[in-house]
Structures are given as structure tokens and as C-alpha cells.
Amino acid sequence: MRLVNAAAEGPRILPYSRVVGQAELKLALELNHVVPRIGGVLMAGTRGTAKSTLVRAFALMVHGELPVTLPINATDDRVLGGWDLDALIKGETRPQPGLLEDAHTRGLLYIDEVNLLDDHLVNIILDVVSTGVLSVQREGLATAKQLSFGLVGTMNPEEGGLRPQLLDRFGLMVTAGQLGAEDRHRMIRTVLDFEEHLGGSDETGWLADAERDTAALRDRLERARQNVPGVRVPDDVLRLCAEAATRVDAVGQRGEIVATLAARALAALEGADRVEPGHLLRVLPMALRHRRPETAHGGTFGWGPEDQDRVADLFPAP
Numbered sequence: 001m002r003l004v005n006a007a008a009e010g011p012r013i014l015p016y017s018r019v020v021g022q023a024e025l026k027l028a029l030e031l032n033h034v035v036p037r038i039g040g041v042l043m044a045g046t047r048g049t050a051k052s053t054l055v056r057a058f059a060l061m062v063h064g065e066l067p068v069t070l071p072i073n074a075t076d077d078r079v080l081g082g083w084d085l086d087a088l089i090k091g092e093t094r095p096q097p098g099l100l101e102d103a104h105t106r107g108l109l110y111i112d113e114v115n116l117l118d119d120h121l122v123n124i125i126l127d128v129v130s131t132g133v134l135s136v137q138r139e140g141l142a143t144a145k146q147l148s149f150g151l152v153g154t155m156n157p158e159e160g161g162l163r164p165q166l167l168d169r170f171g172l173m174v175t176a177g178q179l180g181a182e183d184r185h186r187m188i189r190t191v192l193d194f195e196e197h198l199g200g201s202d203e204t205g206w207l208a209d210a211e212r213d214t215a216a217l218r219d220r221l222e223r224a225r226q227n228v229p230g231v232r233v234p235d236d237v238l239r240l241c242a243e244a245a246t247r248v249d250a251v252g253q254r255g256e257i258v259a260t261l262a263a264r265a266l267a268a269l270e271g272a273d274r275v276e277p278g279h280l281l282r283v284l285p286m287a288l289r290h291r292r293p294e295t296a297h298g299g300t301f302g303w304g305p306e307d308q309d310r311v312a313d314l315f316p317a318p
Contacts, residue, residue, distance in 0.1 A: 011066055014194050016057040017213035020187040021179050022050060027266075028174045028286055029058045032150060034224045034265040038171035038258055040129055040151030042114070042162075042290065044301050045176025051154040055110050061218050063107035067152070068099050070111045070125075079121055080134065081143075100125065100134055103149040114153035115160050122162070125151065126169040157301065164295075168251070171258045172283075173290040175301050224268040231267045232274040233260060240277055244284055244311045250291045259287035281315045 019026070028041045043051045059067040070079065081098035103109035109125070111117060128134050129151045135144045153170065155162070167173070179187060197206045238260065245256040260275075262283035267275045285303035295301060 011056070011060075012198060013056050013060055013066075014053055014191065015207075015210040015214050016054075016061040017217055018190050018194065018210050019050060019054050019057055020190055021183045022054060022176055024174045024286070025051070025054055025176055026058075027282075028172045029054070029152065030221055030269065031262045031265040031283065031286075032152075032172060033058075033062055033221055034228055034268055035261045036148065036150060038261050038265070040126070040153065040170050040172070042167070042170040042173045043152065043154045043176060044157050044173065045154075046156055046158065046178075049176035049178070051176055052110075052112060055108075055152050055154070059106075059108045059110070061214050062221060065106055067108035067110040068103040068106050068149075070099055070109060070117070072113055072116050074099065074117070074121065076121070080124070100128055100147055100149070101145070104147040106149075108150040108152065111151070111153040113155060113159070115155040115157075115162050119163060119166060122166050123169075126166065130169065164251070167290045167295070168254055170290065172262060172286040173301065174286055175289075220269065224265065227271075228264060228268040230273065231264050233264055234274060237263070237275050237277060237280055240314050241280055241284075243314055244280075245288060247310045247314075248288055248307060249293055250288050251293060252291065255288045255291040259283055262287055277315050281311075284311065 016026075025043055028043075032038045032041050043055075045051055056066055059065065077096075077098065079098050079100060081096055081101060100109070111122075111125070114122060128147055129149070132146055132148055133144060134147050151170075161167075193206055197204070202208060241256045241259050241263075245253075245259070250256065259280060263275045263279040266279045266283055267273075270279075272279070285307070289295065289301055289303045289307075292307075
């Protein structure tokens with residue numbers, strides 16, 4: 001499996017292990033990979049915050065190739081599949097796979113600017129991720145296929161939002177933050193080093209080190225994915241999750257279910273055999289921030305001190 005595309009002929013994507021900052025975005029991607037039932041990741045943030053770079057670097061690390069990217073102007077035929085037009089012209093009927101089937105093959109579907117995509121298509125995609133079944137019945141085509149792929153959507157809130165019903169269907173939501181001065185310096189240095197060694201002799205071993213670190217991260221994710229079924233979730237953690245969701249007025253019950261799945265994935269990533277309250281506390285913002293009433297009515301996606309204060313006494317400091 002190709003780890004990173006350092007060769008000159010490959011895509012020029014910074015290795016995942018060398019992407020600076022954005023720890024919450026990285027954690028969400030990793031948790032969703034360990035437990036696909038989480039149901040996808042929605043990343044919100046202004047332009048230029050490395051969202052696309054991070055998604056592509058992650059896909060290269062875990063799947064060995066870039067994700068299937070859904071264009072904003074995608075049609076139903078392009079997404080769901082339809083008839084091969086060239087074959088129809090010749091009088092033949094030959095089904096043509098859509099992007100969702102491509103994502104099943106390649107492992108990850110990436111929707112950039114998902115808030116600008118037609119709600120109808122977003123709903124269909126989220127339904128396939130949730131059920132694992134693509135059912136198409138139209139224009140003389142009737143098929144039902146088992147599909148499985150990771151889903152990542154990115155959006156800039158300044159360009160509009162998603163309907164609450166669609167927000168809720170994304171398992172985790174994270175916000176990309178602006179880097180501080182020190183991380184900005186590290187980011188510039190890293191990009192320059194990458195450009196310098198890309199396609200060169202790599203005499204200093206920069207790319208080799210990046211590949212080694214990326215391979216170690218990938219192996220850790222795969223071990224966690226294998227071990228997660230054995231991670232126990234004590235009932236007291238479930239009660240904490242239910243109480244936390246109640247205190248932040250989370251709409252519906254999907255939030256606490258996702259939070260439990262994410263906490264279990266985090267425990268597996270850390271090599272634990274049971275979920276502890278600390279695991280749950282770390283994933284609560286990702287699972288609940290987009291399910292609060294104020295978010296559903298166009299409010300902020302942030303998770304600030306006030307939100308943390310609502311649940312703080314449930315999780316006493318160790």
C-alpha cells in the first residue's frame with residue numbers, strides 16, 4: 001500500500017503525519033475510521049485552514065489513494081449511477097456505476113462545501129452511509145447494493161449552513177481553528193521542507209521519516225479498529241453520557257449514541273480495554289455541538305467555556 005505520495009508523479013499532498021495543528025479535526029477523522037458506525041465527519045471552518053489537505057492526506061494514509069471527491073454540480077446519475085450513454089447510443093443497456101460505488105472501492109467520499117450541495121443528494125448520501133445500502137429505482141433501473149465507505153464533508157459557515165436534519169445525520173462535527181504564531185511558523189517550515197524534498201534525493205531523510213511516522217499512525221489505527229469490539233462500555237459511562245446530552249439540550253438521541261461510539265473508538269486508540277469518563281469528555285464537543293437548539297437555528301458551532309461548564313461537575317478532575 002502506498003503510504004504517502006512523495007514521488008514526483010504522484011499527487012503533491014503533505015504527509016498526514018506532517019500536517020501542523022488541527023488536533024480535533026485529526027481526532028475526528030481517526031475515530032470515524034476506527035468505528036465507521038459513527039457516520040461521518042463534518043468539518044466547519046473558514047478557507048485556508050487545511051481542511052482539504054488534511055482529508056486528502058488522511059485518505060492517502062489509510063487507503064493508499066485520494067478520496068472520491070463529489071463536485072458541487074453533481075447530478076443524480078453521477079452520484080447514484082445510471083445508464084452508460086455511449087452504450088445507449090449503440091442500442092445497448094449497460095449500467096454505469098456512480099460516485100458512491102467508487103467510494104466503496106476507494107474507501108472515502110469527500111464532499112467539499114457540502115452546505116452548497118443540493119439537500120436531496122446530501123440526504124441520499126447520508127442515508128447510504130447510515131444503512132450501508134444504495135437502492136436505486138428510476139428510469140428502468142432497479143438495483144440495491146451493499147456499500148461501505150467513510151464520509152467527510154467540509155463547509156465554510158460564512159457561505160451558508162445545513163438544515164438541522166442534515167446536520168444531525170453527520171456523526172461528528174469539528175471546527176477548524178486558526179493557527180497561532182508558533183504553529184504558523186512550523187507550518188511554513190514544513191511546507192517548504194516538503195516542497196524541497198518532493199521528487200528529490202531526500203538526502204536528509206525528511207520524506208523517509210514522514211513515511212515512517214505515517215505508517216506507524218496507520219498501523220495504530222488498524223490495531224484500534226481490530227480491538228474496538230473488545231472495549232467495554234460501563235453503565236456509569238452511559239449514564240454520564242445521557243446526563244451530559246440532557247444538560248446541553250441535545251436534540252434527539254443520536255448525539256449520545258455517537259458520543260458513546262466515539263469514546264469507545266478513543267479508548268481503543270489509546271490501548272484501553274474499557275471506556276473511562278475521560279474518553280467520553282474528550283469526544284462530547286464533537287458529538288453534541290451540532291445538535292444543540294442554538295446551532296440548529298443558525299447559531300455558532302463552537303463549544304466554549306459555558307458549554308463545558310454545563311457538564312464539568314460530571315467529570316471531576318483526576
